[in-house]
Amino acid sequence: MNYKKEVFVEHIKNAGVVGAGGAGFPTHVKVDAKADYVILNAAECEPLLRVDQQLIDLYADEIIEGLSIITKVVGAKKAFIGIKGKHSAVISNLSKKIEGKNKIEIFQLEDFYPAGDEQILVYEITKRVVPEASIPLKVGCIVINVETVLNIFNSLNEIPVTHTFVTIAGEVDKPSTFKLPIGITIREALELAGIKDGEDLSIIEGGPMMGDLILDWEKPITKTTKGLIALKSDSYIINKKRINEDQALRMSKAACLQCRMCTDMCPRYLLGHKMYPHLTMRKSNYDRKGTQGAEIAYLCSECAVCELYACPAGLSPRLINIHYKKKLNENGEKYISSNEEPHAKHLMDYRKVPVKRLISRLGLDNYDVDAPLYDIDYKPKVVNIPLKQHIGRASIPIVEIGQNVIKGELIGDIPKDSLGAKVHSSIDGKVVQISDVITIEGI
Ligand code: SF4
Ligand code: SF4
Structure with missing residues (x-):
């Protein structure tokens, strides 16, 4: 199908599509561009997550159609499907589906972490290096996650984002992937996978590497929730996730060897960026006050290779970087790039972190199993839909308490002239409360 760019962008905007695989950047802004290449990010490199590798198989037609449309609209000469070579059955299915579509090519990635970091993915496929503190578009690439492309396809058929796909894995009887209504609680989602009390369990939202420890199980599922990993509360990763910035700073001062393994293994350093986590550690150890010299913390992708694999x-160099990013932000200080063109280090290929080895290092071997996608059509009694599930400003509620809404109805709009995303009801029901979330009771 042919779409004018304004029409295409408007559909995506109206459906409230945001980057499902990351921080939730509004997709209508991302695709309102011209690019040489569109890259479908199907790498799904976080251990235990099983969303994208199943969606791209189950919804192959929709995703390929969506990808073709995006490629045409942004004027790209080619679209690449970046997927790990280990998914051979999926690749074979995709290969048949793209026969005759000469603008779409499959690029098979090795099984390493973080293959799904969009800057790493761009380099792997195009050998272009995204400049420091910049985005793939700077080198002519648009990188879009699998679920996001499915949501784009749906948006062209007037279907807004009301659900998200979530893998629930780890200490569960039946690791599973579900399509869940946005706004149900994490507790409800866990119950669907068989976790009832979970007294001795802790939950990570996201993957084990970049995900955060969840302290409040009543927190709602949002458009960007991809995984819930249940682990024993005394496990290695949970103990690491419990470390706060103050503890990280104290431990760094007491124990950093300045061996620079964190730097030598850092994917952004290997990409040629001036990212030297051992220097940020040195700075924190000997000159904690002030931020001079810590500006490189802005270049950290928070991938956690340094703290969970290298050191x-x-x-926890990652936490120290986060600490400095906050301080720099408070002071309004920016990273000033030298504008030198970065060149990837030739050692990059030899320093990729193999996912199998990473899983062993993290003590997750027993949990590295399939998590099949079940279509459960879950009907919650109530949902709490956040007005901010994306990068940008929170949406403005456009419903009133007592108003009946139907699934897919617009309930929150983008503030005028702002970066943001629209929000829709995920169930049929009645609005009972409005704050920074809209609470809807099902009817
Ligand atoms: S933080 Fe970096 S430099 Fe310090 S001990 Fe760990 S790997 Fe070595
Ligand atoms: S988290 Fe560590 S390894 Fe990852 S980019 Fe930041 S400093 Fe580098």
Whole structure:
């Protein structure tokens, strides 16, 4: 189908599509561009997550159609499907589906972490290096996650984002992937996978590497929730996730060897960026006050290779970078790039972190199993839909308490002239409360 760019962008905007695989950047802004390449990010490199690799198989026609349309609209010469070579059955299915579509090519990735980091993915496929503190578009690439492309396809058929796909894995009897209504609680989602009390369990939202420890199980599922990993509360990763910035700073001062393994293994350093986590550690150890010299923290992708794989002393350069990013932000200080063109280090290929080895290092071997996607059509009694599930400003409620809404109805709009995303009801029901979330009771 042929779409004018304004029409295409408007459909996506109206459906409230945001990047489902990351921080939730509004997709109508991302695709309102011209690019050489569109890259479908199907790498799904976080251990245990099983969303994209199933969606791209189950919804192959919709995703390929969506990808073709995006490629045409942004004027790209080619679209690449970046998927790990280990998914051979999926690749074989996709290969048949793209026969005759000479603008779409499958690029098979090795099984390493973080293959799904969009800057790494761009380099792997195009050998272009995204400049420091910049985005793939700077080198002519648009990178879009699998679920996001499915949502784009749906938006062209007037279907807004009301649900999200979530893998529930780890200490569960039946690791599963579900399509869940936005606004149900994490507790409800866990119950669907058989976790009832979970007294000795802790939950990570996202993958084990970049995900956060969830302290409040009543928190709602949002458009960007991809995974809930249940682990024993005394497990290695949960203990690491419990470390706060103050503890990380104290441990760094006591134990950092300045061996620079964190730097040598850092994917952004290997990409040629001036990212030297051992220097940020040194700065925090000997000159904690002030931020001069810590500006490179802005270049950190928070991938956690340094703290969960590289550091022999078990320290947390990632957390120290987060600490400095906050301080720099508070002071309004920016990273000033030298504008030198970065060149990937030739050692990059030899320093990729194999996912199998990473899983062993994290103590997750027993949980590295399938998590099949079940279509459960879950009907919650109530949903709490956040007005901010995306990068940008929170949506403005456009419904009133007592108003009946239907699934897919617009309930929150983008503030005028702002970056944001629209929000829709995920169930048929009645609005009972409005704050920073809209509470809807099912009818
Ligand atoms: S790897 Fe660990 S010990 Fe070595 S420099 Fe980095 S933080 Fe310090
Ligand atoms: S988290 Fe560590 S390894 Fe990852 S980009 Fe930041 S400093 Fe580099």
